[in-house]
Amino acid sequence: xxxxxxxxxxxxxxxxxxxxxxxxxxxxxxxxxxxxxxxxxxxxxxxxxxxxxxxxxxxxxxxxxxxxxxxxxxxxxxxxxxxxxxxxxxxxxxxxxxxxxxxxxxxxxxxxxxxxxxxxxxxxxxxxxxxxxxxxxxxxxxxxxxxxxxxxxxxxxxxxxxxxxxxxxxxxxxxxxxxxxx
Amino acid sequence: xxxxxxxxxxxxxxxxxxxxxxxxxxxxxxxxxxxxxxxxxxxxxxxxxxxxxxxxxxxxxxxxxxxxxxxxxxxxxxxxxxxxxxxxxxxxxxxxxxxxxxxxxxxxxxxxxxxxxxxxxxxxxxxxxxxxxxxxxxxxxxxxxxxxxxxxxxxxxxxxxxxxx
Numbered sequence: 485x486x487x488x489x490x491x492x493x494x495x496x497x498x499x500x501x502x503x504x505x506x507x508x509x510x511x512x513x514x515x516x517x518x519x520x521x522x523x524x525x526x527x528x529x530x531x532x533x534x535x536x537x538x539x540x541x542x543x544x545x546x547x548x549x550x551x552x553x554x555x556x557x558x559x560x561x562x563x564x565x566x567x568x569x570x571x572x573x574x575x576x577x578x579x580x581x582x583x584x585x586x587x588x589x590x591x592x593x594x595x596x597x598x599x600x601x602x603x604x605x606x607x608x609x610x611x612x613x614x615x616x617x618x619x620x621x622x623x624x625x626x627x628x629x630x631x632x633x634x635x636x637x638x639x640x641x642x643x644x645x646x647x648x649x650x651x652x653x654x655x656x657x658x659x660x661x662x663x664x665x666x
Numbered sequence: 667x668x669x670x671x672x673x674x675x676x677x678x679x680x681x682x683x684x685x686x687x688x689x690x691x692x693x694x695x696x697x698x699x700x701x702x703x704x705x706x707x708x709x710x711x712x713x714x715x716x717x718x719x720x721x722x723x724x725x726x727x728x729x730x731x732x733x734x735x736x737x738x739x740x741x742x743x744x745x746x747x748x749x750x751x752x753x754x755x756x757x758x759x760x761x762x763x764x765x766x767x768x769x770x771x772x773x774x775x776x777x778x779x780x781x782x783x784x785x786x787x788x789x790x791x792x793x794x795x796x797x798x799x800x801x802x803x804x805x806x807x808x809x810x811x812x813x814x815x816x817x818x819x820x821x822x823x824x825x826x827x828x829x830x831x
Contacts (some may be wrong), residue, residue: 503691508696517701526712526795528824529725614806618799622721622827663812
């Protein structure tokens, strides 16, 4: 019997990928993305918070026995952290550094301490002096908003889970206490 | 002697050639990745006003639709329109209420007009303002804007900042 002919097929061959359609899609996508891209990302400082923290802030409004935390900022005297609780007031002074700037790391540490003592307080009253720059005010608000240390967290009651959860928020609800002063 | 026929110079050359677009595709891919990273999904974009150097902040809240008020070193702008000029970093006497130095008259009237014209707008109802101010301005100047906006029924001031440390 004659041996059946078996064609030899080579599986190792090269072909050129047609990139033209891919390029056509990219050429259309790039202008669309260029128009809708935000090269300068502008954000806003406001009190848009996670649900558990929002509830805690709401509860704070109802609970009048909680401590009130105030920060006075003065070019001459530096930063004063004033905590008033049940008729008693404690004042912690953070002096201005030798170069005239505010000691923000010290302020952050002090606020962490205040928050640890008063975990239910989320509101902070800020009283900056008239000569304090907007940039310095934003920096102070940044220090007060969240704890930067990953191992420093504060308990907050989550009503949906019915247990305490941990948050890095310290004082996100900042009020300018002296806006309406004459 | 063997005679070899020479190809004439006027022989037609191939008119089409295959363009190598691999490198161009590479470039476009990198560009696409970069643009996708900077792509903003926010429904409302705040364009920084010329002459305003916004402060850096770690705030990560996307801005929402609201009346835009900007304070540069030289002027007070509302929704792109200059309503008051600043002289050496201070408002002119004509722009301030004589009995109340924190009250900016043109800002109050513009915000009041805005509140009447767009009474159905939820952001106006809630009294929201997106405020852009130059980082070097003093709190004294910013307080005037805050005070007047509160008086005009816009107490929810959102301070615009640029993402950074």
